[in-house]
Amino acid sequence: MVSSEQRLGRHLAATIEKAVxxxxxxxxxxxxxxxxxxxxxxxxxxxxxxxxxxxxxxxxPSVPFSCVIDGIQAATKCTVxxxxxxLRSSLKEISAVFELSGGKxxxxxxxxxxxxxxxxxxxxxxxxEKLEEIARAxxxxxxxxxxxxxx
Numbered sequence: 001m002v003s004s005e006q007r008l009g010r011h012l013a014a015t016i017e018k019a020v021x022x023x024x025x026x027x028x029x030x031x032x033x034x035x036x037x038x039x040x041x042x043x044x045x046x047x048x049x050x051x052x053x054x055x056x057x058x059x060x061p062s063v064p065f066s067c068v069i070d071g072i073q074a075a076t077k078c079t080v081x082x083x084x085x086x087l088r089s090s091l092k093e094i095s096a097v098f099e100l101s102g103g104k105x106x107x108x109x110x111x112x113x114x115x116x117x118x119x120x121x122x123x124x125x126x127x128x129e130k131l132e133e134i135a136r137a138x139x140x141x142x143x144x145x146x147x148x149x150x151x
Contacts, residue, residue: 012038016139019074027131028118028138029064032094032146033071035139036108039149040098041076043106049077052101058090064122068094068110107150114146 012034019034020026037055040046046053055078059065069080069087076098078084095109121134138146 012139015075019071022074023067023070025128025131026135027064027067028122028135029067030071031135031138032110033068033073033096034075035071035143035146036068036096036110037072037075037078037098039108039143039147040072040096040106043149043151044098044100044104046098046100048075050100053078054084054086054099054101056086056088056097056099058088058093058095060091060094061087061089065094068096072096105151109148109150111146111148114141 015034015038016026016031019030023030040055041048041050041053044053053076055072055076057069057072059068069085073079073085076085080087093109093112094115095107097105097107099105118134118138122131
């Protein structure tokens with residue numbers, strides 16, 4: 001029998017794989033975006049591509065931070081192009097608010113200590129192998145260590 005944790009792990013891995021195909025490479029901020037999207041869907045009891053789902057992402061509008069956006073798009077199918085994803089520039093935090101048309105919402109915010117740690121780990125010029133290693137570490141961190149979730 002497959003546990004819910006194993007199912008979640010498989011779903012996360014499959015969604016990350018799709019996000020990499022969309023984005024072009026594996027990196028820690030892409031993985032964070034995927035995880036944020038999955039958390040939003042789970043807390044709203046919504047499905048990927050739900051017609052009433054909307055997302056507002058607050059992030060610094062530069063690479064590598066903006067990679068979070070592609071992860072959220074891949075996980076939720078809320079995109080800038082379909083009008084279901086809105087962007088807000090934020091130098092203070094990386095967060096996403098997921099909402100259903102009925103008013104149900106959840107905000108997922110990256111832990112500021114983890115963000116600072118990632119900023120230190122990722123130098124300006126870094127080999128893709130190192131980025132992938134950091135991304136895999138981000139994928140395996142416990143959710144409560146990475147994010148604050150507010151309903």
